Amino acid sequence: MPELASKTDTAVAAQAATTTDNVLATDAGPAPGKPRSLWSDAWYDLRHNWMFLLSTGLILLLLVVAAVPDLFISGDVSPRDGDLTKHYLQKPELGHVFSAEWLGYDHQGRSIYARLLHGTRASILVGVMVTVAVTLLGGLVGLISGYFGGWVDSVMSRITDVFFGIPFLLGAMVVLNTFSERSVPVVSLSLAVLGWTSIARVMRGSVITVKQADYVTAAKALGAGTGRILFKHILPNAVAPVIVVATIALGGYITAEATLSFLGIGLTDSISWGQDISAGKDYLRTAQYVLFFPAAMLSLTVLAFLMFGDAVRNALDPKSR
Amino acid sequence: MAELSKKDEPVDATPNVSEVAEIDAHSEEEAVAAIEAPVERGEPILQVRNLVKHFPLTQGILFKKQVGAVKAVDGVSFDLYQGETLGIVGESGCGKSTVAKLLMNLERATAGEIFYKGQDITRLSGRALKAVRRNIQMVFQDPYTSLNPRMTVGDIIGEPFDIHPEVAPKGDRRKRVQELLDVVGLNPEYINRYPHQFSGGQRQRIGIARGLALNPEIIICDEPVSALDVSVQAQVINLMERLQDEFNLSYIFIAHDLSIVRHISDRVGVMYLGKVAEIGTDVQIYDHPTHPYTQALLSAVPVPDPESREGRERIILTGDVPSPANPPSGCRFRTRCWKAQDKCATEVPLLAVPERFKGSDSPAAHESACHFAEEKDVVHAA
Amino acid sequence: MSIIDKTDAVLEPRAEDFDGPLLEVRDLHVEFHTRDGVAKAVNGVNYTVDAGETLAVLGESGSGKSVTAQAIMGILDMPPGRISKGEIMFRGQDLLKLTEEERRRIRGRRIAMIFQDALSSLNPVLSVGYQLGEMFRVHQGLSKKDAKAKAIEMMDRVKIPAAAARVNDYPHQFSGGMRQRIMIAMALALEPDLIIADEPTTALDVTVQAQVMDLLAELQREYRMGLILITHDLGVVADVADKIAVMYAGRIVERAPVHELYKSPAHPYTKGLLDSIPRLDQKGQELYAIKGLPPNLTRIPSGCAFNPRCPKAQDICRTDVPPLHPVTAADGTELVGRASACHFWKETING
Secondary structure: OOOOOOHHHHHHHHHHHHHHHHHHHHOOOOOOOOOOOHHHHHHHHHHOOHHHHHHHHHHHHHHHHHHOHHHHOOOOOOOOOOOOOOOOOOOOOOOOOOOOOOOOEOOOOOEHHHHHHHHHHHHHHHHHHHHHHHHHHHHHHHHHHHHHOHHHHHHHHHHHHHHHHOOHHHHHHHHHHOOOOOOHHHHHHHHHHHHHHHHHHHHHHHHHHHHOOHHHHHHHHHOOOHHHHHHHHHHHHHHHHHHHHHHHHHHHHHHHHHHHHHOOOOOOOOOOHHHHHHHHHHHOOOOHHHHHHHHHHHHHHHHHHHHHHHHHHHHHOHHHO | OHHHHHHHOOOOOOOOOOOOOOOOHHHHHHHHHHHHOOOOOOOEEEEEEEEEEEEEEEEOOOOOEEEEEEEEEEEEEEEEEOOOEEEEEOOOOOOHHHHHHHHOOOOOOOEEEEEEOOEEOOOOOHHHHHHHHHHEEEEOOOOOOOOOOOOOHHHHHHHHHHHOOOOOOHHHHHHHHHHHHHHOOOOHHHHHOOHHHOOHHHHHHHHHHHHHOOOOOEEEEEOOOOOOOHHHHHHHHHHHHHHHHHHOOEEEEEEOOHHHHHHHOOEEEEEEOOEEEEEEEHHHHHHOOOOHHHHHHHHHOOOOOHHHHHHOOOOOOOOOOOOOOOOOOOOOOHHHOOOOOHHHHHOOOOOEOOHHHOOOOOOOOOEEOOOOOOOOOOOOOO | OOOOOHHHHOOOOOOOOOOOOOEEEEEEEEEEEEOOEEEEEEEEEEEEEOOOOEEEEEOOOOOOHHHHHHHHHOOOOOOOEEEEEEEEEEOOEEHHHOOHHHHHHHEOOOEEEEOOOHHHHOOOOOOHHHHHHHHHHHHHOOOHHHHHHHHHHHHHHOOOOOHHHHOOOOHHHOOHHHHHHHHHHHHHOOOOOEEEEEOOOOOOOHHHHHHHHHHHHHHHHHHOOEEEEEEOOHHHHHHHOOEEEEEEOOEEEEEEEHHHHHHOOOOHHHHHHHHOOOOOOOOOOOOOOOOOOOOOOOOOOOOOOOHHHOOOOOHHHHHOOOOOEEEEOOOOOEEEEEEEOOOOHHHHHOO
């Protein structure tokens, strides 16, 4: 075991951190300026964070692409119908920005650029739907087991453990194998069923911390009912870490969908970057760009969401910086 | 206070109360009626009898087995009279905060009764309990954690009205909240601000305003100024004294700072390891203490006056407070007491006026749970 | 492997020949950069501590008393903190000019610190004996066995009962008072020249407070250390300090030997603080309360920082920052060690 650094030094540093906080927190003086909620403070932090601005810009762009992909390509190009006269060895015409031939053609003569645009919708939809489902389900389970404790918590935590024990992708593969038609909701749901446990754990921990706060005791002393305590006092104060975990996980769900589609057990009725990466891998020696562009698009999307999540974490939890 | 002279008499074991064994629909009416009835100044408003709270210590994850209990409160009895302030002092782990939680019905008592105007609040439920909650309010120690950081000051002070809508009609509430802010000395325009925009002392005022919202009769203050700076403490103490006169409140004032407790209290109870060691008026406790623990506690208080300090005798106790999970037999203080004898290990001393002072009208004749109680002035310079 | 290199295990000989003050803080300024602006936490603090002397630094939260101590220890969070001006002379050497490596050698060995919260200052997964022993292993290169023996000796020193039996216990197995003793033992282990104790008894019960303060005072005498006692409690100070510096909004507003401060405060803030404490030996009337709130450090009032709360404030107080005047008795004789940063100190001291 490596020896820990001088104990005094670490202790000193930890103490210093808290005292500095105190210095800055306690001298608030007469309340200055306008009402400032913690959310608006977080929003202030976000607005002044270049990472947030960049990632939000990217995400907004991706959302528009997902909604109306044809807006970004000149001419009427179908992403599905190949034109076999356009051989995949025909190099991308990088000068022809926003045209069908901009990023070249794949092995079936389909425009890679058109497919990138049309694949966005499935990725974003799966990412958002899984995140929403996971947050609702995991959040509810975490809230209930954290607040009520006792046997309710014991039972719910064991159920969470069981689901947590199932490997995420492997489990999704097994579930999805039972479907022959795999639409966006089917894929999202099967990912959500396996993915909610991490949110539930975060929520439970957060609720347990918050429920010991004096303001919760104060509400109980006033005679507040369980509903009021849960939704007015505990949830608003416990939800921040869940939001952080969920936004960061969103990128992961997009990757998971691409992985499943790559393996051939993902989406069957939509265009997916995962499928295109899978197809492109066969032409790696002759036409690298067939693989490269969908892979780059996937990375860019995931990066945008990870950066967004990171910025949100910094704003909601300034101490973790 | 002359009208409170009754206080010195030993309290009878069971106060004169209406039957409270079972609360059915009919007696709930009666209970509510009793709770709403006014109490004369100087009459008991809260009577605590043999209050016990044991927290079970368990082992095992799925099948929990009780292996012992933390005896946080172990047989506490006292009365609170209308219009007075009862101070409760003691060191950490003596059970004073648990008493507060029990009085607020935030914890279920293991045994014993708490009579509020004759109604045992440990057995009430439904409307009667709600009526009690309205009349007994609390001010918390830490103004930084006792206010929900995501709510505006207006929502925090107005929340009591949401829970007890009968107190203030909806259209009236904003005005009431602003009045309350004014009463505690804050600018009513701050109604839309958030707690973190205020300093500690201001936040404690917000907490007090919340406590006042429902026009309670009793306010239980759990270390209300110990988290505040010295210069702000005095402001808050003065505010609390003013509010007591203005709204005819009775206070239970729990604190570890003996000087502040003396300043604000009419009577004082000293707790040690879940029991009351000594209880009496402020003069009886501070100037004529008879329990060795009270004497040690008083002599250890650092006094901001080096000269009077030098004339005072200091009793420095050895060791620490034993664990409430495994308190000493007999007198709980005996392990740190310089007077302890064999008798102290076997016989639990009862809280009563000591035999040697019975019938005397000296201030030393007050309830003290010591076999060898004797008067000793440790506060005044020799 | 230790992160601390063992090459500096041999202590450099103590500079016994130096005859100036042990520690001298000169015109120290510290500021913190926050979203709401620059918080001026320390604004020109001067004080000295001699060997064997106890200086109490008294102040409320935000007065800069702890920040000054952190600057002396070199544990200030930078950023957001910044030492914008000043010198910290330790035995004639300016600590602020040393490299981080040189400061680390002084920290713990020549200057040690005791904190309010002993539980979070001790590592919960290591036994107290190990943590105490580490001081000797790392700094003096002792063997494991010798270090443990030393640890037991130190625990005896701070009067922990049955030290030999408890040396392998973990911090949570000790009570608050005992943990604070262990912290004291760790601070004393290398026999430093100066100890900074930041609210060492605030978290403790009254009966235990007295024990710990007595122990600290006794050990200080024995080792002839300088002690800086940082506290907000006027009572604790009265017992042990030789001299007191009262801080407000990052400045020293009054300096005095302990008895004289209580007898005749020369600054309205000190006077207000003393008056606002309830008495144990008599029941007072309404408490005197200093009106208003401590200032926001990002917007310290012009002139004397205390002027908006001061009952004696005049126009000059709102425009001119009062220097720390030496205080003289009514007949003009100088009062040794007394100073007040009030334009009207004469009126204040004479009632």
